[in-house]
Amino acid sequence: MLYFYVHTGSRNAVRQRYKAILSMLVGLAVVLLLNIYTGYMDSMQRQLRDLPGAVPVTATVSNLNGSLDAGLAIPEKTVERIQNCPYVKDAVFTVQLYLGFGTFTMDDYEGKLNQFAAGTNSVQGIRGLKEEEIAWMDGADRDFFGSDRRECVVDQMVLEDNGLQVGDVVTLTIFYYRYGDYHEIFFEPLTIQEYQITGCMDMAEYLGSMPVPSVLLPFQTVRKEFREAGLPFTADSASFAVKDPFQLDAFKQDMKEAGLLPVAATAEYRYDGNALTVRDSMFIQVSERLQESLELMQAGLPLVLAIVAVIGYITAYLLIQSRRGEYAVMRSLGLGKGQCFGVMFLETAMIQLCACILGSILALAGMETQPQAAGWAAVIFLSCYLSGTVVSIWHMGRRSVMAALCRQD
Amino acid sequence: MELLRLEDVSYSYQTKYQTIEAVKHVSCSFEQARMYAVVGESGSGKSTLLSLMAGLDLPVSGDILVEGKSLKTLSRDRYRRDIASVVYQSFHLFPLLTAQENVMFPMEMKGIRSGEAAERACRMLTRVGLPDKIRKQFPKMMSGGEQQRVAIARALAAEGKILLADEPTGNLDSENEAHIVKILKELAHQEGYLVIVITHNPEVAKAADHVLQMKDGRLVTGR
Incomplete structure (x- = not known):
């Protein structure tokens, strides 16, 4: 049929x-x-x-009135909360340090404490620096940023001025920033340790708001130094991307529970990193x-x-x-x-x-x-x-x- | 031998405003190898009676018996496919099919393969006196007489026992009319068909073995 x-x-x-x-x-x-x-x-x-790939939602920790996004005191528990947050990806932290080559004490720092340094977990933490501008020692690579080894990357000019080269082991006397209650900034000794120079960089195009760092240290190494020195660790800046921008509400709730508040422009100027600026308006729109x-x-x-x-x-x-x-x-x-x-x-x-x-x-x-x-x-x-x-x-x-x-x- | 019997058959249908009683208490019987003519004025119920005998509808009351079996108990589609074929005044050929394909259609419906159906269709067309050149022609290219002969050939293709014709010569000239009447008579007398012709043409009625007269839905006389 x-x-x-x-x-x-x-x-x-x-x-x-x-x-x-x-x-x-x-x-x-x-x-x-x-x-x-x-x-x-x-x-x-x-x-x-x-859309999340094309219009990413990023967030930066700032002080409460939103005037600072670097040079902050971000408590370690906040850092950990951000690191462990399921809504966060590509978190970048920095910590500002001041150091000198060789061994010296607080009384003897003049002329020796002369290098700004930064601890970071990503090359993106140093604005203007590109990964390809770092020349690594054989056997070293970008894993440097994720390690907790005593290694450092030094500016090419600084290496030449100090007669150093990649692969050398140098003694670093490291000071950290301590923020006072009345907007003062103190340099306090952190540690004196031997670090191996595993790479050199060119900081000619640095774009950051903080002083040009001539030495980079792994972020986790710096945290370890604080822990070993028995000092409370604070990060200087923190920025990251939201993993799933369609879960913005859940993300914001989690950040609120982490102690990061929305920016209040009228708040007092302080160094405490306890606010969060979320750049989500474009994504939402x-x-x-x-x-x-x-x-x-x-x-x-x-x-x-x-x-x-x-x-x-x-x-x-x-x-x-x-x-x-x-x-x-x-x-x-x-x-x-x-x-x-x-x-x-x-x-x-x-x-x-x-x-x-x-x-x-x-x-x-x-x-x-x-x-x-x-x-x-x-x-x-x-x-x-x-x-x-x-x-x-x-x-x-x-x-x-x-x-x-x-x-x- | 009695092939078809109508027992007190009535049929009515509803229009927008009234119920029309088209056929009223008709009883009669039809024998094989006979040609019957049903005559009457327009609106007397002849065509409705033919439609009932063709199984296109069922009587409201009464019964139609085919070889002693009630039409109500038979598959009416199968009855039309295998036993009763209808020829209409307007021929009702398939306009998209050639004469031969029109005749082949009832056979194709039954699953007869194309080659055999084509051969049989040619025989049927020859049987109704159509020349070979007509076979490949579409209905619109044929005369009325030719179309009616194709319609008869198609009815024969079903190889049934009953041929019902509703005003088969209504649209034909006298020459073609005589030809069609001759074919119908031959089908009844030579091939054993029960032929029932609805007509108000006295010449056609005269050719029939029996004439039934209808008036206002009733069968009034019979010969």
Whole structure:
């Protein structure tokens, strides 16, 4: 029986080729329009998905009035909380130090305590410095920043001035910054240790707000020095990216629980790093706009589907209703309702399947539609269009065969 | 031998404003290898009676028996496919199919393969006196007489026992009319068909073995 349906349907389609082509063109236009619609929705969904990469949300710890984002005293527990926060990625910390080569004491520092230094866990902590500008000793690399070994990277000029070279082991007398209650800054001795110079750098293009560091130390090493000296550790700056900006509320709540408050411009000027500036306005603006557009398109989808179904119904109706006589004759020859339905449905389905395939190929080739969106458009089109066809044939099948044949007589 | 029997058959249908009683308490029987003519004025219920005999609808009351079996218990689609074929005044050929394909259609429906169906269709077309050149022509290219002969050939293709014809000569000239009547008579007398013709043409009625007259939905006389 399937052969009969296919044979009869395809023969009818070929015999009324102009109607079939016209119907196919209508179908093709609908498929292309659907491709534009679903393609646009798909594109917005992708934009939304890729938004955290394109418009990252970053945050910086500052003092409460927001005037400082470096040269702060960020308590170690805050540092740990940021490091362990599930919503945070790419956290960059720095700690400012002051040091001199060789061994000396507090009473004997003049002329010797002459190098600004920074402890950092990432090259991004030193603004203006690029990783490729660091020349590493054999066996050393960027892992330096994550280590807790007594190693350092020294500015090329400083190396030359002090007759040092990469690979040398030098004694560093390190002082740290202590912030007083009345905006004073004190230098206090931290430790005297031997460090190996594992790399040299060029700090000519330093962009940071703090003094140019001529020596870099691993952040974790500095923390260890504080711990070994029995001193409370504070970081100088902290910045990071939000791992999933779509969970901003949860992230902010976690930061609040970590003791980081929103910036209050009227707050007193202090060195305490206890506020957080989150640069999320662009992300929120763009994501809200995308989400609104997407919701609008999704809300309009049922209407579009209804329109496609109506177009399917009308086109099928116009094609099939002109053949009511044929339907009635088929019935009078003893073809059952289901079989008549099969013949007419298959005929329409074959035409529209061709329209669907052709439309999808055109959309994929010419409109850069994603295969998934094209697939959706094809499924939506066929299901809606053929639903319209089913309704149209069903409607015709309800009419009396006798009446249809007698009317023609 | 009795092939078809109508037992107190009535049929009515509803229009927007009233109920029309098209056929009222009709009882009669039809024998194989006979040609019957049902005559009557327009609106007398002849065509409705034919539609009921064709199984296109069921009587509101009464019963139609085919070889002693009630039409209500049979599959009416199968009845039309295998036993009763109908020829109409307007021919009702498939406009997208050639003469031969029109005749092949009932056979294709039954799953007969194309080669055999085509061969049999040619025989049927020859049987109704159509030349070979007609076979590949579409209905719109044929005369009324030719179309009606194709319609008869299609009815014969079903290889049933009953041929119902509703005003088969209504759209034909007298020459074609005589030809069609001759074919119908031959089908009844030579090939054993029960032929029932609805007509108000006295010439067609005269050719029939039996004439039934209908008036206001009732069977009033019979010969």
